[in-house]
Amino acid sequence: MRVIFHEAFHDSDYSEEAHDSAADPGRLVGVMDALRNEGRYEVEVPAPATRAQLLLAHTEAHVSAVEAKPRLFAQASLAAGASILAAELAMRGTPTFACVRPPGHHASRGSAWGHCTFSNVALAVLALRDAGLIRSAFVVDFDQHTGDGTADVLRGWAGAQVLNPYGDDASDYLRVLQERLEQAPQVDVLAVSAGFDAYVHDRGGKLQTDDYFTIGRLLQGYAIRLGHQRRFAVLEGGYYLPDLGKNVLAFCRGFE
Numbered sequence: 243m244r245v246i247f248h249e250a251f252h253d254s255d256y257s258e259e260a261h262d263s264a265a266d267p268g269r270l271v272g273v274m275d276a277l278r279n280e281g282r283y284e285v286e287v288p289a290p291a292t293r294a295q296l297l298l299a300h301t302e303a304h305v306s307a308v309e310a311k312p313r314l315f316a317q318a319s320l321a322a323g324a325s326i327l328a329a330e331l332a333m334r335g336t337p338t339f340a341c342v343r344p345p346g347h348h349a350s351r352g353s354a355w356g357h358c359t360f361s362n363v364a365l366a367v368l369a370l371r372d373a374g375l376i377r378s379a380f381v382v383d384f385d386q387h388t389g390d391g392t393a394d395v396l397r398g399w400a401g402a403q404v405l406n407p408y409g410d411d412a413s414d415y416l417r418v419l420q421e422r423l424e425q426a427p428q429v430d431v432l433a434v435s436a437g438f439d440a441y442v443h444d445r446g447g448k449l450q451t452d453d454y455f456t457i458g459r460l461l462q463g464y465a466i467r468l469g470h471q472r473r474f475a476v477l478e479g480g481y482y483l484p485d486l487g488k489n490v491l492a493f494c495r496g497f498e
Contacts, residue, residue: 244286301351431472
């Protein structure tokens, strides 16, 4: 298991939103402390995505609008680059988790909302496709909120599917996820939008820490059934900071 992280992701002054929970100071400190203290996950430092890579997923107008905000562009292009690196390492057989901000699953081709800027996961799989490394991808988004941006960016690519599982409670949610994964297609890579805001003390009020381990293990099982085991995950939501680190670690232990 490899973790993708840059110290610049600790910066919290990139956002111009009035209330941007993803940009809260210290939000990623507990996450990286938990992952580093595990002692088994090598941390790799990413480079920003290039403008050409950003244009794989976004319109010229959207990229230019973000470029007009230098601090946001620097952070968001680095998050996109980290996601691409995670995908590249996954293709070499290394499961990866990219600990990034801003998140990306609400970033469509020409706009973004919900604390997102660039469509990190969609960009990563499109970069693999553009490089001729894949022809298909399956995206699982277990954030509390639907990854509308990811679906928009990947719309029109017959080889890509996006799953946003839903359940009224934890038991129902995990059952639905397991059933859908059992029916999931044979693809070249598994990409995961890893959001932790369905946590019992967060906005979703539903999942426990152990449930995130189960989610990770279900996704690992699907990747094993694919044969090649290529899989990567990218951080999306998760705003209950006291437990965010242990929830991410539980997921990574299941996913690795």
